[in-house]
Amino acid sequence: MEKTNITWLNSTLSAIYHLGGEATLNDIYNRVAALRYEHNQSMPQSWRAIVRRTLENYSSDSESFLNKEDFFKSTYGLGEGTWSIR
Numbered sequence: 001m002e003k004t005n006i007t008w009l010n011s012t013l014s015a016i017y018h019l020g021g022e023a024t025l026n027d028i029y030n031r032v033a034a035l036r037y038e039h040n041q042s043m044p045q046s047w048r049a050i051v052r053r054t055l056e057n058y059s060s061d062s063e064s065f066l067n068k069e070d071f072f073k074s075t076y077g078l079g080e081g082t083w084s085i086r
Helices: 008-018 027-037 047-057
Strands: 022-024 073-074 082-085
Touching: 008 022, 008 027, 008 047, 008 082, 022 027, 027 073, 027 082
Parallel strands: none
Antiparallel strands: 022 082, 073 082
């Protein structure tokens, strides 16, 4: 299997998109893991934290927002565990 370089942002966006545009954090984790496995990507021990950080860094709902692209929305409020594509 050939390795393709897929960013965590692309993995997270793709996961939520394929889950219908809105998903729980656990469903996002499962889909990201499957996508990264399909593309022969590395999965460090901290990968769940990386997914959470990616969601927060690209969501103006979060205090960790990088003031760049605003891709994600905390659907029911931060801490509720459901994210959607903005």
